[in-house]
Amino acid sequence: MNAPAAxxxxxxxxVVDDSAVMRRVITTTLAKDARIEIAGTANNGRAxxxxxxxxxxxxxxxxxxxxxxxGLSALRELRKTHPRLPVIMFSSLTQRGAQATILALTAGxxxxxxxxTDLANLSDAxxxxxxxxxxxxxxxxxxxxxxxxAAVSHxxxxxxxxxxxxxxxxxxxxTMEAGCIGVSTGGPMALVQLFSAWKEPLAxxxxxxxxxxxxxxxxxxxxxxxxxxxxxQEARDGDIVEPGRAYLAPGGRHMEVVRTEAIARLRITDExxxxxxxxxxxxxxxxxxxxxxxxxxxVVLTGMGSDxxxxxxxxxxxxxxxxxxxxxxxxxxxMPGAVVHAGLADAVLPxxxxxxxxxxxxxxxxxx
Numbered sequence: 001m002n003a004p005a006a007x008x009x010x011x012x013x014x015v016v017d018d019s020a021v022m023r024r025v026i027t028t029t030l031a032k033d034a035r036i037e038i039a040g041t042a043n044n045g046r047a048x049x050x051x052x053x054x055x056x057x058x059x060x061x062x063x064x065x066x067x068x069x070x071g072l073s074a075l076r077e078l079r080k081t082h083p084r085l086p087v088i089m090f091s092s093l094t095q096r097g098a099q100a101t102i103l104a105l106t107a108g109x110x111x112x113x114x115x116x117t118d119l120a121n122l123s124d125a126x127x128x129x130x131x132x133x134x135x136x137x138x139x140x141x142x143x144x145x146x147x148x149x150a151a152v153s154h155x156x157x158x159x160x161x162x163x164x165x166x167x168x169x170x171x172x173x174x175t176m177e178a179g180c181i182g183v184s185t186g187g188p189m190a191l192v193q194l195f196s197a198w199k200e201p202l203a204x205x206x207x208x209x210x211x212x213x214x215x216x217x218x219x220x221x222x223x224x225x226x227x228x229x230x231x232x233q234e235a236r237d238g239d240i241v242e243p244g245r246a247y248l249a250p251g252g253r254h255m256e257v258v259r260t261e262a263i264a265r266l267r268i269t270d271e272x273x274x275x276x277x278x279x280x281x282x283x284x285x286x287x288x289x290x291x292x293x294x295x296x297x298x299v300v301l302t303g304m305g306s307d308x309x310x311x312x313x314x315x316x317x318x319x320x321x322x323x324x325x326x327x328x329x330x331x332x333x334x335m336p337g338a339v340v341h342a343g344l345a346d347a348v349l350p351x352x353x354x355x356x357x358x359x360x361x362x363x364x365x366x367x368x
């Protein structure tokens with residue numbers, strides 16, 4: 001008889017929050033899942049940093065507002081020694097909380113969860129966290145454990161940028177007239193890296209869908225503008241699409257490109273979500289493919305799920321081109337991985353190489 005398979009290792013979580021009530025709510029919620037184990041708790045950022053080496057967590061949940069050392073300061077210190085450790089931020093969905101969350105996400109946080117505001121009604125707080133927090137802890141934890149197992153067994157990475165995947169050069173220089181970016185989990189940090197790398201605005205307009213709620217996208221547009229030389233604005237209905245500018249879909253609403261009297265404009269709608277997303281990259285990509293045809297560049301960055309896949313199919317059908325972020329540099333390789341597995345990507349690149357490739361294919365060719 002074969003010996004029974006060993007149970008999968010549990011996902012060890014370090015819970016960091018200055019509120020004893022909130023720590024209890026989080027740990028009680030996580031304990032409901034058999035795959036999750038509470039590795040430890042801490043009541044401020046400094047205590048969390050000291051606990052890292054002792055409890056060796058697979059995932060950290062980190063409150064933003066804490067005494068002695070807040071979550072943002074702790075995150076920046078943590079990233080110096082643990083660049084790949086998944087960190088889920090807890091934040092209120094107020095204007096102040098949203099601003100702090102954007103700073104955290106662009107500083108290296110893996111994702112965030114809205115903090116329950118009514119702790120007097122604990123049953124609602126438990127339900128909220130069970131729906132929002134457990135799936136994210138499971139996803140990040142299982143991904144990290146799988147990477148560790150692959151490293152120990154010396155298995156090759158399942159799919160990463162390399163000789164077996166499309167590389168730069170398939171897209172001719174200066175042939176793109178517009179760019180569309182679809183991104184989700186890990187997106188704010190990826191977008192900051194992209195926009196901060198360009199030393200001059202692109203010669204084409206850039207249209208972006210980042211899965212986020214209202215308020216957050218307003219603040220993200222401001223953060224991206226300050227990070228580089230490109231004016232990034234939260235899109236408004238009727239905006240004219242102009243070269244050298246970037247337009248971010250407003251949180252909770254779809255963004256499309258339409259042409260009226262030979263002028264490309266943006267249309268913002270409240271149509272039903274696609275792929276459980278609003279805004280949706282598929283909605284943007286499909287509409288842009290109709291307007292720009294073979295002159296459209298689709299870029300799919302880190303993100304959970306497969307939003308953008310059908311939109312990339314529409315781009316290819318109309319002669320456009322597609323770049324995808326590689327697995328190694330992605331926080332989650334869901335969205336770009338779906339595009340790569342479907343054979344739609346013209347190149348699969350690390351995040352650090354994407355800015356120069358986008359610049360190359362959008363920079364006008366000089367004719368002498």
